[in-house]
Amino acid sequence: MSKLFSPIQPEAKGTRESQNNKCMLAHKTLLAKAIGKDTKGILSITIYIVAIIAAFIDRRLSLALDTLEAVMWLFPTTV
Numbered sequence: 001m002s003k004l005f006s007p008i009q010p011e012a013k014g015t016r017e018s019q020n021n022k023c024m025l026a027h028k029t030l031l032a033k034a035i036g037k038d039t040k041g042i043l044s045i046t047i048y049i050v051a052i053i054a055a056f057i058d059r060r061l062s063l064a065l066d067t068l069e070a071v072m073w074l075f076p077t078t079v
Contacts, residue, residue, distance in 0.1 A: 040077055044069055 051065035 040072065044072065047072075 047065050047069040051062045051069070054065060055062035
């Protein structure tokens with residue numbers, strides 16, 4: 001392990017690794033809670049992709065999809 005990532009005060013062997021694992025798990029769960037399922041974000045990207053493809057077929061359909069996506073973000077997500 002490089003000196004850049006070594007702890008300032010040395011600890012007993014094995015405890016640092018278990019603490020790092022706990023921190024990593026806590027970080028992942030906090031991040032997962034903050035992001036949530038993000039269905040609105042995934043739906044937004046999907047609508048954008050469909051709107052880009054629809055632009056080659058009909059401009060009005062693409063504009064309608066973009067408008068739908070923009071209006072979707074006006075309403076709050078219920079948790």
